[in-house]
Amino acid sequence: MFETEQERDRMVEHIKDLIGRKRYAELRDELLPMEAADIALLCADLDEDVPLVFRLLPKELAAEVFVELDSDEQELLIRGFSNSELKEVLDELYLDDTVDIVEEMPANVVKRILQHSDPETRKRINEILKYPEDSAGSIMTTEFVDLKKDMTVEDALKRIRRTGPDKETINISFVIDANRRLLGTVSIRTLLLAEDDDVIGDIMDSNVISVQTLDDQEDVARMLSKYDFLALPVVDTENRLVGIVTVDDAIDVLQEEVTEDIEKMAAILPTDKPYLKTGVFETFKVRIPWLLLLMISATFTGQIIAHFESALAAFTVLTAYIPMLMDTGGNCGSQASVTVIRGISLNEIEFSDLPQVIWKELRVSLICGSVLAVANFAKLILVDQILFHNPAVTVTVAFVVCVTLVCTVACAKLVGCSLPMFAKRLGFDPAVMASPFITTIVDAISLLIYFRFTTLILGI
């Protein structure tokens, strides 16, 4: 674990130095105690030395490091591997990791990987590849411990000892019948605390929660987190156990989904690549659609201003407060919408809570609006009128601006909290209803309110 960038850079320098002086044994000894994830981090800066470092590692560690590498580094390594090296790495990988790698590689590399996997693995890889992206099937592994319900604890432990080394986890075993239908689960803890001659069927937990292969990976991850499980069984439509999803993969899914939500909230189409690995044109492509749409919507806001041109020409001072009103409206709206969106995605808020949410936002917005209005009134009179001697800023003008502010804040909060909930209800992603979208709507509303009060109170 490197605490700082500097520490890591020093280690990279040190490794390059050892390689330069051909001190390979020494380098190997330095690498051995490290965690795979840390060696992978170092590899990102080692460039052409990666294959050399990789070949110094014992094959288990090498395989672990391989899994942690970026897909372009993996591709480079695979292209450099001899056939026997490739086979050795593939033999060490867990099935779900192999599938992840296969999904990222170009066709000719995939072909080579499949050629050098044993037939059974090849068949299983192809099966998992068939599941749609983002489904439980696509992230599961088929390497789990299965038991029969008439086994004794002694049999079960023997089976775990025999088959365990190739399984992704032995912390939970899955009990199936002759047709591979899922009957229950039994944890290693239960097995260890039971008597040797207890029967699995008696000690297993038969209230088993499972997911289906086509379930959304995000739901699966949330379920693992909700129930504090270490692994969740995946069944097909006939309740036959086909795989398991483990907690480490669930954490990755949760992180990915959060990134996606955050991207959507910022009006970006979701990507699944790290920022620095995404090309300029790719970044452009995920950003431009919303920008265009929002720009065009904003030009309609401009029409409102154009419509009240004469009022503005008579009271040019009013124009100066447009940015403040629009920004404050936007900020209030985004506060409400983002809070509600996060609440929805954590299952804290449901559509039936709508009246409660609206009532709460209404009260919050009135308090916020009043405080902002008072602060703004003070600023208008003390700074603009008295300090800057601007005679156009009369008490009436200040009053119009502040009343507009209160109404804008209220509208912004109400639009902000309700749109995501309606979106969810209608089957859209609530995250899209975040700041940029809300801002555009609130802008138009706040200007309409502003000009309505202007014509009403100032009598233009």
Next chain:
Amino acid sequence: MFETEQERDRMVEHIKDLIGRKRYAELRDELLPMEAADIALLCADLDEDVPLVFRLLPKELAAEVFVELDSDEQELLIRGFSNSELKEVLDELYLDDTVDIVEEMPANVVKRILQHSDPETRKRINEILKYPEDSAGSIMTTEFVDLKKDMTVEDALKRIRRTGPDKETINISFVIDANRRLLGTVSIRTLLLAEDDDVIGDIMDSNVISVQTLDDQEDVARMLSKYDFLALPVVDTENRLVGIVTVDDAIDVLQEEVTEDIEKMAAILPTDKPYLKTGVFETFKVRIPWLLLLMISATFTGQIIAHFESALAAFTVLTAYIPMLMDTGGNCGSQASVTVIRGISLNEIEFSDLPQVIWKELRVSLICGSVLAVANFAKLILVDQILFHNPAVTVTVAFVVCVTLVCTVACAKLVGCSLPMFAKRLGFDPAVMASPFITTIVDAISLLIYFRFTTLILGI
């Protein structure tokens, strides 16, 4: 698991019906196969029936449900418990859960809980309570399996069988010396796959990664996720093992921290309560500081407009394009800032990447800006000039607007990507440098550019 709200509501109705008809045995049989987290969900809608339902459950399940309840429901239950009931629940709880509950309860309830815990537990609770909020110490549990390095595998398994029932996890055991200093870890898998007379010191993993009690809980959670660990040892300054953090708690921490980041990005001070449980005044308090600050900053944007009042009076049509320019600038800035903030929090982007990030954003912004400018030019000429016959929209005006647009987009992207990185470098939270903050800055910049071009090209 309830798939929909409707399903859950039906179940709540059904339970209330059973209670109304005093069919307690039947109710118990319905509840027994459910997961604790689901029963807790039901309790949220069962109101005054919660204590009754709770008393129907066997004590292990009751304790599991208790942990999953909201803190106000927990408080209500504890207040209703007899002393012996309280003791029974407390005996079943894991230490870290008890600590979580103690942290949320008012003083008189805490006193009752501590009175009814056994002295050893009380001492441990008090120790954990001493650690600062958000530290590794505050989320760890002290219930782990410890082994000595000269034990044989047989001894170790015996010890796990004997002490296991009270431990939070038996999947990993921690090897310590006579001074409780951490020597290594050994997984249950390694133990099961080893020979009975192997010695722990020989099979343990001595390259052990640990955290210190005062380390930030977010770093701890990220480490668990990075290394795919199920538990991470927590040591004091003298490397003595004092506790462990398990993966389920790490997931909760990650979720909390994401919520905090999202809140900060939306200019809200972080809270740790679910939305519907937060009072109106509390919500007001976390929202108003940024609103006030941003409103005041936005009034300075207004000064820019006031300064160019004469230009606007001559060309009132220019005012109509202010919202579009400001919004687009804000959207571009927030896209860049949010992408970079997320990259920083996932450790994908570091300060040394700044030149690369800026160079990339510059190119993206030029492409985005050009596309937006072309679209906007077409709209100005085709819609505003030709369709709406607005003679004020000349080709020169359209040109000014579009050149401003390109410059605004570029500035917005550059400010958006660099501010979070500087914030991080200076030790501030980059998440604060998100949309609202960036928008305010970009607003001012875009108006300055707009008026500069206006005076320059239109010669006002």
